[in-house]
Amino acid sequence: MSEDSDKESKTEEASEKKIADAVEKGNIPFSREATLFASLLGILVSLVFFAANQTTMLAEGLARLIDDPGGLRLDTGEDATALLWMIAGLAGRVLLPVVLLLAVAGLVAALLQNTPRLVGERIRPQWSRISPMAGWNRIFGKHGQIEFLKSLFKFLAISIACGILLFSGRDDLLGALTTDPVLVPSMLLTLAVRLVSVVCVATIALVSIDLVWSRLSWRAELRMTKQEVKEEFKQAEGDPMVKARMRSLAQQRARQRMMSAVPRASVVIANPTHYAIALQYDRQKGGAPLVLAKGVDLIALKIRAIAEQNDVPVVEDRELARALYAAVEVDQWIPPEFYRPIAKILYFVYSRDKNGPT
Template sequence: MADDEDQESKTESPSEKKMRDAAEHGNLPISREAPLFATTLAFYIYFVFFMPQGVATLYQTLRDLMEKPDQWIIGTGTDVISLFVHLGWSMAAMLGPALLLFMLFGLTQSFAQHLPSFVLDRITPKMERLSLIGGIGRMFSVMGFVEFGKSLFKIIVVAIIMFVSMRGQYFGALDAMLSDPQIIFVKLSDIVQEMLIIVLFATGLLTVMDLGWQRYNWYQKLRMTRQEVKDEHKQSQGDPVVKARQRSAQRDQARRRMMNNVPRATMIITNPTHFAVALRYVRTEMEAPIVLAKGQDLIALKIREIAEENNIPIFEDPPLARSMFAQVSVDSVIPPIFYKAVAEIVQRLYAADSKNKRRLR
């Protein structure tokens, strides 16, 4: 009941990450009927195309052994080994193709469903798998009823096949055996082929239905609640609160680094109170001024305070301060559109320096 309520709360489709994680842990939709279909198909091909020749070869070997014993001299151990080797090759000629076909079709059906992968979780012992209560719960779950239905379907199909095939062929095979005993093998071969064809059709249909059901059930089990979707989004994209704190810390760090550069400025351009831009220009070191710091309101006032503490000239030019604050980034050279306005301030700065030097003389 708890599982049903939990499943009802899963209203969201599974994310790609959840399906990928499930695949990495070996949780994949696999049809248990596909191996039966592959085995039946392999046996049908073997029975029709390979078995007659193999049986004929083995039959001829045994016939020669019985009818011509003088050709098989068994006087030493080597002769015995030679006889068994010959019989072994005859058996291999009959059974070898069957083994190869079963292996080939078994691998093909497995690869057709999913590529092979080694998953440690699938072979790690888990106590819940040994739980009696858990086992009973699985027996009476939806999957348990589905597996029971498939088994019942296979039993019914086999019974119907046996009834239909034998009902039409029984008396014909009996008459053939009485008239010509050698024909009985041909009749039996026809009956077996007919049964195999019907079994192939039934198992193929069951495999397709089972594969569709397995995929549907797998998808339903991976569905997520809204909270799970939110939690996964936080894990993949990052918690918005944490990211906001990180961005705030980064801004604070950048602001502290910027304010530490203010004492290196050669001039401050202000609004006068709302904006402040700290520039550094040394004619022998650079071709154009560089913005070391900029700020608005409280940060602008802090830049002015640092400038006053370090005796850095402050020039009031509201239009220039607003424009540079909006268009020039910190640690960037000012664009050419500001050359003329800044050059006038630089001239005023040099003129003031020259006047101060003359006063000192």
């Protein structure tokens, strides 16, 4: 019941990160029916193109054994070993093309479904693979039921197709009992080709359905709950609360650094209580005045208080204070359009302060 409710809560499509993590662990959509179908096609190709020639080659190679078995020397163990190696070599030459063709067919079927990758997770020992309970759940769970239905469908489809084919060719099969034995192999080969062809055709629908179902079920297994989506977003983007805290600490440090620079200011331009901008100007170095600090409301009052404690002149100019606050950031030179009004204020401050810089 809890498993069903957990699946019902997974309403969100899998994110790119979760899909990538699943692929890295070897959890990829895979259709076994496609591999089986490729093997059947390999068998069909081998029957059509190789079976006749390979069978003839095997018969010719074993002609001596079949025609004159008494003429073979089996006096010692070496003679028996040589005979077995001869038979193995003949069988190997016959079976090797077929085995290679089946291997290539299965490999191509796997490559067309997914990009090959080496995943250590798939070969790492896990208790769930040998656990009787896990095996029981795999056999009698939803996945096991679907596999049983597919197997039942294959059995019925192949049985019906083969039954129809054998029933239609019953006359040929009965005639083989009285026909020339030399013709029997070719007749059996033709029947085998027809049987494998019918099986391939019968399994095409199952393979198509299984390819689609394997990907849909894989996507469904990777679905996420809303909470999982939130947690993944937090991991990717960072916890909003932590980020807000870090941002607040950064602003606090910047504000403290800004306040510590106010005593070095040449003048503070204020809009009596709402805006305050602290400027520093060095006549010996020249250049434009530098903004050391700025703020509104409580910060502006704090800037004014620090300036008054350190005998920094405070000049009230409502429009200029608002304009400077909007146009300039801390640790930046003032723009050229403010040169004239700031120069007038600095001239006024220096002319009033006899101890100011000369």
